Amino acid sequence: MKFFFGKLEIYLTALIAITLFNTFLAEQFASPALVNCLIALTVTYKGFTVIDHFMELKQANKNLRFLMRLYFITFPSLIIISAFY
Amino acid sequence: MKNQHLTSSLNIFPKSWSEENAGRVPGNIPIWVGILSELTEFGIFFVAYFIAKFYYPNEFISGQQSLNTSLGVTNTVILLFSSYFMAKAMCFIRVNNKAKCERYLWLALSCGCLYLLIKTWEFYWNDLQGFTSNTSEFFTVYYYMTFNHFLHVGWASCAILWVIYRLRNGAYCAKENSGLEALAVYWHMIDLMWILIFPLLYVLR
Numbered sequence: 001m002k003f004f005f006g007k008l009e010i011y012l013t014a015l016i017a018i019t020l021f022n023t024f025l026a027e028q029f030a031s032p033a034l035v036n037c038l039i040a041l042t043v044t045y046k047g048f049t050v051i052d053h054f055m056e057l058k059q060a061n062k063n064l065r066f067l068m069r070l071y072f073i074t075f076p077s078l079i080i081i082s083a084f085y
Numbered sequence: 086m087k088n089q090h091l092t093s094s095l096n097i098f099p100k101s102w103s104e105e106n107a108g109r110v111p112g113n114i115p116i117w118v119g120i121l122s123e124l125t126e127f128g129i130f131f132v133a134y135f136i137a138k139f140y141y142p143n144e145f146i147s148g149q150q151s152l153n154t155s156l157g158v159t160n161t162v163i164l165l166f167s168s169y170f171m172a173k174a175m176c177f178i179r180v181n182n183k184a185k186c187e188r189y190l191w192l193a194l195s196c197g198c199l200y201l202l203i204k205t206w207e208f209y210w211n212d213l214q215g216f217t218s219n220t221s222e223f224f225t226v227y228y229y230m231t232f233n234h235f236l237h238v239g240w241a242s243c244a245i246l247w248v249i250y251r252l253r254n255g256a257y258c259a260k261e262n263s264g265l266e267a268l269a270v271y272w273h274m275i276d277l278m279w280i281l282i283f284p285l286l287y288v289l290r
Binding site: 027 | 104107108109110111121124128131132142154161162176269270273274276277283284287288289290
């Protein structure tokens with residue numbers, strides 16, 4: 001199978017790198033509030049990437065895309081709120 | 086043709102939601118009803134997680150530190166790869182390359198099976214450490230979320246097998262692949278849920 005490094009491969013590499021970076025942050029740094037906020041932002045980015053480029057909703061139904069993206073704004077926001085209680 | 090289209094979407098949505106105005110629905114409408122129902126179900130789990138964490142913060146901190154993070158990271162990477170393979174399978178069916186489409190579907194299925202194996206090992210490892218769903222509030226939420234997700238990966242893996250069977254029988258081609266696309270968006274939804282579950286249970290402190 002001939003390997004071609006296109007957009008999908010770039011997004012996959014970014015998603016894996018973010019996952020590993022998040023885990024490293026959580027294991028190494030002692031400021032949970034800051035780390036949790038950073039992780040929440042990266043979760044939103046990961047969600048948006050899968051929704052737009054793997055699920056291909058960027059070129060599809062705008063209402064479905066809105067609902068899916070809203071999900072990845074709502075729950076990461078709760079992560080940020082939970083960092084302060 | 087227009088009337089036929091309205092009938093196929095049951096005519097239950099406002100006009101602004103029609104495919105002409107809002108854009109194409111990937112897969113089909115029934116799979117999206119399923120996906121939005123699943124998102125609601127997982128959404129309830131996530132709300133339960135935040136409520137439980139608010140009332141039992143110490144149990145959540147100690148519970149998260151007791152889990153095997155390496156297994157969680159491995160499963161996250163595996164699911165990301167499976168989503169990538171599924172997206173590649175869609176790319177190849179659109180150019181009518183059924184052989185490569187099938188190859189990528191097998192790769193996605195392998196990732197699903199590997200995920201299930203690792204998750205089973207993780208449940209066994211937890212059991213050896215003495216962690217059960219009654220150990221603490223954290224573990225109740227942990228087992229509820231992860232076992233539910235485990236079931237979703239399990240039946241979606243069976244669906245991949247079914248789609249491979251249909252692909253071999255010529256059910257999908259470049260022009261008609263809505264069944265395959267429906268499976269693809271469902272599989273991506275499962276990956277998306279893990280993208281949220283993983284930090285909640287393994288990473289956040």
